Amino acid sequence: MRTHGMRLDPVLIQAAIAAALSFAHLHDLAAAAGQDGWKAWAYPISVDLLLVAAWRQLRSGTAKAAGWCWFVVALVASLGANVATAGLLDLGDVPAWLRILVAGWPAVAFLGGTLLAHGTPDVDEAPVPDQDEASAPPVTPAVPELPASDPQPVAPPAAAPVPPALVALARKVADDYRTRTGTDIxxxxxxxxxxxxxxxxxxxxxQLA
Incomplete structure (x- = not known):
């Protein structure tokens, strides 16, 4: 049976190296700021987890504002540790403001993780309909039936008015016809x-009848 060796992805190797270096810088900065022992190792884990959680929130498409906010916060913390350990800061004499930032990071990370895990979707995002609801045929509203109205009797057209002179002439013609024929016209x-x-x-x- 032929087996294939594991293929190494250069992108994954580069990502692993970058993560290891960033992890080490965050650990060194936390240790220099007075966080010794296991606490110095927990700081880089906290920063990286917040960074990953914010990125997943952006990829999911929900609560993008919160995702971008906490992604920038975690990225600034990671970049700040990398720059601080590049020789620009004396790790033997860390300033008080940096000690305060490092000591306050757990509360910031806890708040960010909680908001990302239990945040609400953006207002402008429409809810996605369920598959069963989307495939169901549209419901046509029922039109109420109107009660049938009784047909109104149609009145016969009114007889045209007959001038009296025409009636008199017709009566004379009818009398003459009866005299000659013996029957009504x-x-x-x-x-x-x-x-x-x-x-x-x-x-x-x-009128003659």
């Missing part, structure tokens, strides 16, 4: 004799 014949439209002839015939 019908509406079509009355319409033909008067030369009026059919609705008007019907209105006249209604």
């Amino acid at each position: 019908d509406t079509p014949t009355l319409r033909t004799r008067l030369g009026v439209p059919l609705p008007l002839a019907e209105a006249i015939a209604a």
Whole structure:
């Protein structure tokens, strides 16, 4: 069975070297500031963990403001230790303000870690819908049915007014027709004799009846 050797990644090697150097600088600065024993070793672990936690918060996309804030704080602490141990600071005589900063770091790191772990998402970020909710069909609101209204009876159109003179002429034509034929004049014949439209002839015939 053929086995493959482990391939070393140059990026991981570089990251490990940089982390080891930063770890050593933070340890030396903490020890010079009066944090001896295991406490000097805990300081670089605290700084690196806060740096990683802030970076993960930025990668997750939530609470970016808090992530950037604590990422800068941890980065300044790491860079400050690297610069301070580069020969610009006498580690045998650390100033009081630096001792205060080193002594106060645990409280700052605890606050930052707590806020990153239990922080709230940014306001401008919309909540991501659940997969089941996203795949569900949209619900169409029910439209209330209106009660059916009773149909209103339609009134017949009003008869056109007939001038009295036309009624008198129609009566004369009807009397003449009855005298000659012995029967009452019908509406079509009355319409033909008067030369009026059919609705008007019907209105006249209604008054002659």
